Amino acid sequence: MPSAPSTHRVRSACGEPPHGNAPRRIGIIAGSGPEAGIDLWGKVLHWNRRILGEAFRGDIDSPAVVVFSEPILGLSMDMRQNDAVVWDCLKRTIDAIVPHVDVFTVACNTLHYYAPRIRKRCGPAEFIDVADVVRSHLAHLETDSAALLGAIPVASLDEWSPYYSLREEVNFERPAQLASLHELIHEIKLLGGDSSEIRGRFSDIVSGLESETVFLACTELPLVTATVPGKSLVDVNDLLAKQLVDKALNWAGTVDDQSDRMES
Template identity: 25%
Template structure:
């Protein structure tokens, strides 16, 4: 099959770098292509050293909004021809960050489709999860404290099970950000400490009758295989998968004049 589109996908990465690469890989994986020429053209921009940590901004530990650096990457992608964009970071979809990025897109003459990962994940829940089901979220503190997923899903009739702030900080957030063993510090090697914390988090959710888990941080997408093997009866909504499929869907739509 030759893809009948000239739309270029833009991946805004570097948050963290491994997650952006994973999104790129999954766009390739989910594409219906049998030869090089049938794949989507992709512009992947990642400036990790320029983007302030999103959770630190949302927790008021810095006054620098990462939206500025994200928008800089967006402009590079659009000026390189991308018209369908995805940001490979859940926390960057908090309104305080995402909305300024959307507003900044208005400076471009041609229309640009910035796909919202969080909205797409919520649509996946509506399609795959029975109403009134209990959903748990593995996320950064930024997503947790901004209620990015919980507010949207509760409005749609789901029950969201949340840990205490202490558990969120010491167990779930620690899996990502611990400077010694966290996923951001060891993105290519899954440390034993992370697995121990993951199982502790899953015990909490299983004890609260949760049957669906949203991987609400792109770093957690790197644990998808472990979760699928260890907890086969849990439905995992992987936001990198969701975003990759949404980018393919939007880039496959006919180009309008």
Template identity: 25%
Template sequence: MRNKRKKTIGIIGGAGPMAGVLLMQKIITICQKKYKCINDFDFPKIILLSYPFAEMLKPLSFQQDEKKVAKQLKEAIDFLSTSGMDYITIACNTLHSFIDKPYRSKLIDLITETKSFLLKQNLSKVLVLCTKTTKLKGLYNFPKTKLLSPKDLQWIEELINKILSGAYSLKDRKSLENFILLNIKKDPSIDGILLGCTELSVLMDNFSRNNPKIKIIDPLEIVSNKLCKLVFTNKKENNYV
């Protein structure tokens, strides 16, 4: 591996900060376990840009400046592009609603990769846990997905804010588990849970390994596997940076 130039990965984090860290951690773990990386030079170059984005979780509010968020996202993508990153991804679901079309082709798109993954699964109905902005923008309006009610969305957003502040605990993880089980009890056709906010990925990391009866779909897991596959097959696809 030492003499071959591996492709490089750029991660746009900061929304929230720990989600970007978790994605980088997942990539490194896959490098170790699947691609047998041991020495420093075995691993790909990764740049994690933790960008302090403007408010994006309050749709239809004067506090949410969508043009500002879109401009900041362009700056982040441009920074990683000019830094020579071959593959760029965003460690946030909601941020994908602010991508300008010309920039979309530069990304390994978290939403697109998740949709592709879902279509390959034999699932009847997938409950999407996400922010109000993600729901409003229709990011996960896929076949066989079920979105939360306004009341449940409010509860999820309060939990997300708790995770963002770093004030969460195992009790919150248990609360989300109970929330999931209650929704499955109400609608037994639900056989998959999509973590449509990367803060929930932070809270529920490794949850599905401990609870195999609940099919948890984590977009960070999906995109980290995709990135590693691209890096180690060493084939650059035309629609990426």
């Protein structure tokens, strides 16, 4: 379940701005992979500018963002085998970032398996969870069915999946060949998403789904520069970014709840 709104506030190293309350400080934990953290940060900047609209004045209205990137978190692609070492790294990273942020997330769907443990560890800082933002987006669409693309620990929807808690609420369609999708994700990590061969394989997987709405529940998949006719591709990283900005700006009284109704 979503965490209760927090009144936690971390003071900026540079003090408060002359125009009044600063937005809450945003944290991003990256490393699985590092490009996913960069991608999420870019989307945070996009949503900050979009939600502020004409009130955006440039650099001084950009969000304060803290990013910790830990390569060991990349072992999460084989979560069952690497559970102990991955959680040890993640909990140390949480402990390191929490004193510097007010609201944060992890730029990796697979690592949100640890969401209950993260919330117990993060103190007054607020953690944004992939399952919560997907639930909210489905409610906005007024549907309880969609396709879910992700690495095997995510798309299997078993007890290792961060979407396990949604299994009674949502009818998730998954690709028939999860192993092929998992392999594609590994290759995107190595080669990027801009090759014609990777775009073709991605498009073939998406085209084989019956659902119109397709959640890209792996931070590598939105790096593929492809559109698929007849499919609405929903980037979970983008949903996380919007929620981070909403939480940051609403604390400062900068925006009202109309931002919740903006379409991605």
